[in-house]
Amino acid sequence: xxxxxxxxxxxxxxxxxxxxxxxxxxxxxxxxxxxxxxxxxxxxxxxxxxxxxxxxxxxxxxxxxxxxxxxxxxxxxxxxxxxxxxxxxxxxxxxxxxxxxxxxxxxxxxxxxxxxxxxxxxxxxxxxxxxxxxxxxxxxxxxxxxxxxxxxxxxxxxxxxxxxxxxxxxxxxxxxxxxxxxxxxxxxxxxxxxxxxxxxxxxxxxxxxxxxxxxxxxxxxxxxxxxxxxxxxxxxxxxxxxxxxxxxxxxxx
Amino acid sequence: xxxxxxxxxxxxxxxxxxxxxxxxxxxxxxxxxxxxxxxxxxxxxxxxxxxxxxxxxxxxxxxxxxxxxxxxxxxxxxxxxxxxxxxxxxxxxxxxxxxxxxxxxxxxxxxxxxxxxxxxxxxxxxxxxxxxxxxxxxxxxxxxxxxxxxxxxxxxxxxxxxxxxxxxxxxxxxxxxxxxxxxxxxxxxxxxxxxxxxxxxxxxxxxxxxxxxxxxxxxxxxxxxxxxxxxxxxxxxxxxxxxxxxxxxxxxxxxxxxxxxxxxxxxxxxxxxxxxxxxxxxxxxxxxxxxxxxxx
Numbered sequence: 001x002x003x004x005x006x007x008x009x010x011x012x013x014x015x016x017x018x019x020x021x022x023x024x025x026x027x028x029x030x031x032x033x034x035x036x037x038x039x040x041x042x043x044x045x046x047x048x049x050x051x052x053x054x055x056x057x058x059x060x061x062x063x064x065x066x067x068x069x070x071x072x073x074x075x076x077x078x079x080x081x082x083x084x085x086x087x088x089x090x091x092x093x094x095x096x097x098x099x100x101x102x103x104x105x106x107x108x109x110x111x112x113x114x115x116x117x118x119x120x121x122x123x124x125x126x127x128x129x130x131x132x133x134x135x136x137x138x139x140x141x142x143x144x145x146x147x148x149x150x151x152x153x154x155x156x157x158x159x160x161x162x163x164x165x166x167x168x169x170x171x172x173x174x175x176x177x178x179x180x181x182x183x184x185x186x187x188x189x190x191x192x193x194x195x196x197x198x199x200x201x202x203x204x205x206x207x208x209x210x211x212x213x214x215x216x217x218x219x220x221x222x223x224x225x226x227x228x229x230x231x232x233x234x235x236x237x238x239x240x241x242x243x244x245x246x247x248x249x250x251x252x253x
Numbered sequence: 254x255x256x257x258x259x260x261x262x263x264x265x266x267x268x269x270x271x272x273x274x275x276x277x278x279x280x281x282x283x284x285x286x287x288x289x290x291x292x293x294x295x296x297x298x299x300x301x302x303x304x305x306x307x308x309x310x311x312x313x314x315x316x317x318x319x320x321x322x323x324x325x326x327x328x329x330x331x332x333x334x335x336x337x338x339x340x341x342x343x344x345x346x347x348x349x350x351x352x353x354x355x356x357x358x359x360x361x362x363x364x365x366x367x368x369x370x371x372x373x374x375x376x377x378x379x380x381x382x383x384x385x386x387x388x389x390x391x392x393x394x395x396x397x398x399x400x401x402x403x404x405x406x407x408x409x410x411x412x413x414x415x416x417x418x419x420x421x422x423x424x425x426x427x428x429x430x431x432x433x434x435x436x437x438x439x440x441x442x443x444x445x446x447x448x449x450x451x452x453x454x455x456x457x458x459x460x461x462x463x464x465x466x467x468x469x470x471x472x473x474x475x476x477x478x479x480x481x482x483x484x485x486x487x488x489x490x491x492x493x494x495x496x497x498x499x500x501x502x503x504x505x506x507x508x509x510x511x512x513x514x515x516x517x518x519x520x521x522x523x524x525x526x527x528x529x530x531x532x533x534x535x536x537x538x539x540x541x542x543x544x545x546x547x548x549x
Contacts, residue, residue, distance in 0.1 A: 151334060152364035156378040156427060157354040170368040249367035249409045 035218035040225065043218035052206070057226065060191050060202040063119060064234075067126025068187050075131045075183075076176060079138025080168065089139065096132065104129035104190045108197050122194035122202070129190040130183035137179020141172035174242075174250025181238040188231045203227050278431065278463045279308040279331065284340035286326055299488035300326050304340070306482060306491065310430075311461045315474035317517065318484030324467045325435055327484075331465060332358040332433045344431065354378055356431035357424035361439045365408045365419045371395065372404040374419055378427030394422040397456060414445035421453070425460060434466040438473070450476055454501050471517050475510060476503050483520045493520040 019037045026036045035043070047053040082089045104125050115121040145168065153167040195204025203223050210219035242251055286301035300323035308314050316324040329335040331342050333352040342349045344356065352358070357378070365374050375394050381387040395404055398418035408416050417437055424432055438446040450473060457464060468474055474481045481495040495517055497503075503510060522529060 146362075148360050148362050148364040149366060151352070151358070152360065152366075155332070155352040155354065155358050157352075167366070170366070173368065245370075245407050246368045249407065 033215060033217050035221055039218040040221045043216070043222040044225070047206075047219065047222060053226070056201055056203050056206050057230065059199075060195065060204070061230070063122045063194075063202065064126055064184075064187050064191050066119075067123040067191075068130050068184060070123070070127045071130035071134050071183065071187075072180065074127075075134030076138050079135040079176075080142055080164070080172065082135070083139040083142025083172070084164075084168065096135065100132045100136070104186075105193050108194060111194070112198055117199060119199065121198040122191055125194045125198075126187045126190055130187045133183040133186060134176075134179050137182070138172060138176050141175035141179075142168060144175065145171045170246065171250075174247040177238070177242055177247050178251070181235065181242075184234055184238060185231070188227075188234060192227055203230075277307045278310040278312070278344065279306070279465065280343040280346075281306040281327070281331070282341050282343065284327070284330065284342065285338045286323065286330065286335075287338045301337075302488045302490050304489075304491060306494075308463060308465060311463055313457055313464045313466065313477060313479045314482060315466045315468055315478035315480075316482045316484060317468055317471055317474045318489060319486050319521070320469055322484050322487055323489040324484050328358075328433050328435050328465060328467050332356065334358070354380075354427050355429050356433060357427055357429040358433045359420055359424055359435065359437045361436040363413070363416050363420055363440070365416050365423065367408045369407075370404065371400060371406050371408070371411070371419050374408070375422045375426050377423055380427075390426055394426040397425065397459075398422040399452065412445075414441050414449060417441065417449065418452075421456070425456070425462075429462065431463045431465065434464060436468055437466075439468070446473070451502060453477065458501065471514055471521075472505065475513055475517070476505065481517060483517055485521075493517075495520075 023036050023038070026034055044053065047056075082092055107125055107128055108121075111121040111124050115124055149167055149171050150163070153163055158166055191202065192204035192207070195202035196208040199205055203226055207220050207223040210216040210223065242248065281304050284301055284304040286299075288298040288300060290296040290298070304327060306314075316327065318324050326335065330337050331344075331349060333349045333356075366377070369377070372391055372395070376387060376391045379387055379390050381390055391404075392401075395401060398421055400415060400418055400422065403411065403415070408419065411419070420437070438449050441449065454477060466474075466477060471481075475497055478497055481497060482491055483493045483495060484490070485492045495513065497513060499507075499510070
């Protein structure tokens with residue numbers, strides 16, 4: 001009970017100190033460009049009233065959801081396959097290791113070349129950004145499965161696709177979920193960057209547009225606050241999934 | 254309690270008498286096993302040398318021997334998880350080539366699936382036509398291992414001993430003819446081990462499956478087995494097959510029981526204090542309580 005009260009009161013205290021400090025820092029320096037917290041809240045209200053706030057949030061979330069889902073659909077089967085068949089892993093792993101360190105941001109010109117200024121460009125970038133962590137997590141997860149589970153399943157006459165469905169996939173799931181959480185975090189970082197360059201909507205666009213069209217830094221910071229809050233929400237969502245009994249056994253906390 | 258205790262130090266004797274017995278369930282014939290280390294053909298580890306053994310249908314046989322003597326290797330070959338270098342193991346007259354649901358292996362490290370509930374684990378190998386039959390079978394075996402009420406629990410919510418019960422129930426629910434048990438109680442604390450031994454014997458008396466049970470604990474072997482197969486250090490041969498013709502449950506404090514233990518120690522080259530008396534290496538033989546540093 002005391003811990004619970006503390007875990008609410010202490011962060012709240014930090015937030016109050018931070019926001020107060022921010023407010024007086026702006027006032028004391030007399031900056032007429034950087035906004036006070038109050039101006040940011042007013043900016044958020046303004047965006048909400050104009051209807052763009054919800055529109056941009058939905059646009060960003062739609063891109064992340066599409067690209068991420070695509071990466072899940074490709075990355076999990078591909079990673080399971082690589083983890084199970086050692087020759088496939090040996091064939092593909094070097095290519096993956098070369099492609100993986102290339103920042104998704106570096107793909108932006110290529111994405112615009114291939115997909116133009118449309119939703120497809122950021123979706124492609126998010127797909128790329130999430131694909132590698134998901135694939136490598138699934139691959140490592142299969143390689144880390146305790147041999148005794150596979151042997152027990154074989155003993156009960158389970159083989160082929162059934163072995164994958166009943167044992168390999170569920171045994172790999174906790175580590176795959178950790179990979180998904182990592183990938184979703186990266187996807188959310190990438191969507192903002194992609195929207196600054198490749199499209200005309202979304203939270204990333206909001207930030208760059210507010211700066212370019214009139215130095216509205218109150219709206220810039222408002223956009224940043226929304227990105228932070230939604231990112232937190234996405235992470236909490238995956239954390240909820242980690243509490244399921246089917247995966248909790250494999251996640252030490 | 255102990256009717257007779259004969260000892261056969263000549264292993265081929267057992268083979269000779271039982272070769273033509275119709276009830277022979279498992280037959281190990283001239284089995285050799287050598288592990289080749291990678292890249293160096295000269296560096297080979299000889300584990301098993303000319304193992305011959307007959308196990309009757311419904312018999313409970315324990316394999317004892319020092320750690321690393323190859324008793325687990327023998328069990329893995331019998332389970333179909335390893336291929337022997339030479340020789341073969343026949344079950345019902347058929348050579349073992351692969352794992353089979355008719356003979357279930359129980360692992361020391363516990364192979365209960367942590368992503369399934371107790372019920373789902375026990376039901377894993379159940380082959381029944383209707384859902385109702387399936388449910389009854391699952392319930393029956395959960396009750397048999399004393400886990401009624403824990404059907405919906407996940408393995409991580411159970412103790413080590415309970416998880417090992419789940420594994421035993423899962424194996425029995427598949428209705429195999431043979432159970433291979435590789436030190437199934439080895440990772441458990443002493444009291445849990447005693448209790449599970451007792452329960453295993455009760456279950457075996459009811460179910461009458463053929464059991465091949467590997468342990469390094471001589472006392473455990475005497476308490477469980479119809480016959481104790483004593484193996485030597487690597488490269489391992491069968492040094493003796495000791496019948497235990499005693500009523501169950503067996504009392505560890507029975508003087509005849511102690512006599513039998515000392516006989517097995519004798520074959521292994523140990524005196525009754527667990528001390529080495531011959532040139533035979535004792536390896537990791539676990540001594541019964543009160544007899545050595547390994548006791549609880």
